[in-house]
Amino acid sequence: MIALQNRDARREALLAAADAVVQRDGASASMAAIAAEAGITKPILYRHFGAKGGLYAALAERHTDRLLDALVVTLTAGGPPRERVHRTIDTYLAVIEAEPQVYRFLVQSEEAALAHGQVRGFVRRLQELLAAGIAHELGLDPVDLRAAVWAAGIVGMVQAAGDRWLETRDCERQELSALLTELLWGAYGVAAG
Amino acid sequence: MIALQNRDARREALLAAADAVVQRDGASASMAAIAAEAGITKPILYRHFGAKGGLYAALAERHTDRLLDALVVTLTAGGPPRERVHRTIDTYLAVIEAEPQVYRFLVQSEEAALAHGQVRGFVRRLQELLAAGIAHELGLDPVDLRAAVWAAGIVGMVQAAGDRWLETRDCERQELSALLTELLWGAYGVAAG
DNA sequence: CCTGACTGTTACCGGCGGTAACAGTGGTCG
DNA sequence: CGACCACTGTTACCGCCGGTAACAGTCAGG
Structure with a gap:
């Protein structure tokens, strides 16, 4: 039975089509x-794909896997922690800069987040990934509260600043990632006293 | 003509009803x-209210005004900056703890954010408020890039950590706000080196 | 040649946001 | 008093969406 082989190829083609529509129309793309x-x-x-959520989940998985892989690479690369963090933030910003529609789909779309109950939201996975990294770096338990909270906070920080930047575009990408790294290293606290 | 008087009262009653439905059903409340x-x-x-966005905008405005007022009070209160920030974060968390449905409506609902093009999103207003506060505190220009970026980042940080906390509830509120304040004052950078 | 699995279609369902068109009601004028 | 008018309220509809049932073509294997 060669049907199964064609099935996967077809599925890929459908996902590619869905991707094109989402890139063009944003997250409000209709099934029709x-x-x-x-x-x-x-x-x-x-x-x-079952329901719409299934399609969105499959679509989200493609991009999240790519982005998470890229982030893991920069996160686990060598160098001092601060430079590593700076490069990781910059990688994230570069991705959302290159494909803003896809990014909005991943972050904003409720369907993608609640999809199928199986593929968790992109933001969630990112938080967990970063929490593991932080816990490892600080020598904490992998499920340490501090690591989890900080990871969620850092992800939200970069995401919100990235959102704003995508709309205003009021500085270079490098400048933004530098500012966020400073903030993360306590520059605000130092300046405020 | 007493109609205008009744009109406002009616409007309030409708908003109250909408509020009740949103609190019960979440952001997916239908007009019917x-x-x-x-x-x-x-x-x-x-x-x-014109379109659904108009109703959502009016509904959002009520709660955002209340929350923003509360945050302004704690932000402009006396005391060292770190304590002030800590109290402000805790105020925010207290509000989202008390009314999680309303909070989800304000943050997640696309209609509320894009409403009418007039009432900007709750998150946006919060960012601007905080940016002004930071710029004032650090003696920067009110439209300084650093203040805007940091404000957006801080708002996103607290919001994401709050989101996560609403779902996990794995610590006391005070503990969470303390952790976030630490993060903001550079605790992660210090620990990571 | 018939059966059955597979791929594809049309045509529909219920529910949504949004609106047109009509019915009741009570003041204000000639 | 009756004609008018602004206002409040209704029913009934439109188009679009996500989702599905039921039917048509195609092709392998007994």
């Missing part, structure tokens, strides 16, 4: 639009 | 459900 982009009709989409 | 809660039908809602 995605089906039209792929040159087919809605029921085929539903046969492949 | 809100109308039913108020004992009327949909077109009346639309006559008062």
Whole structure:
């Protein structure tokens, strides 16, 4: 039975079409639009992905895996902690700069976050990844409260600043990542006293 | 003409009904459900608020004004900067703890954020408020890039950590606000080296 | 040639946001 | 008094969405 082989290829093609539509229309892409982009009709989409959440989950997984891999690379690279953090923040910003529509889809779309109950939200996975890194670096238990809270806070910090930057574009990317690294290293506390 | 007087009272009643439905059903409250809660039908809602975004904007404004007022009070209170920041974070957490549904509505609802193009998103207003505070405290220009970026980052940090905490509830509120204040004062940088 | 699995379609369902068009009601004028 | 008018309220509809049932073509294997 060669159907299974074609099935996977088809699934990839459908995901590519969905990706194109999301990049064009934003997170409000409708199933009919995605089906039209792929040159087919809605029921085929539903046969492949179940509900809309399934498609969104599969779509999100592709991008999150890519981004998380890139972040792991920079996070686990050598060098002093501060430079490593700076490079990691910059990597994140570079990705959201290159594909803002995809990024908005990952972060804002409720469907992607609540998808299938299986693929957790992109932000959640990022927090967990960073929490593990922090716990390892500080010699804490992997499920330490401090590591988890700080990871969530740092992810939110970079994400919110990145959101704002995508809309204002009022500085160079390097400058933004430098400012955030400073903030993370206590520059605000020092300046405020 | 006493209609105008009644109009405002009616508007308040409708907002109260919408508030009740949102608190019960979350951000996915439908216009029909809100109308039913108020004992009327949909077109009346639309006559008062235009589109759904208008209602959501009005609803958001109520809560944001209350919350922003509370935050301004703690932010502008006396005391050393670190204690002030700690108290402000704790105020924010207390509010989202007391009314998580309202909070989710304010932060997650796209309608509230994009509402009418007029009432900007709650998060945006919070960022601007904090940016002004930081710029004032550090003696910077009110539109200084550093203040804007840091404000956005800090708001995102507290919000993300608060989100996570609402779901896990794995510590006391005071502990969480203390951890976030530490992070803001550079504890992570110090620990990481 | 018939059966059955697979791929594809059309046509529908219920629910949503939003609106048009009409019905009741009570003041204000000639 | 009746004609008018502004206002409040309703029902009934539109188009779009996510999701699905039911049917049509195609092709392998007995």
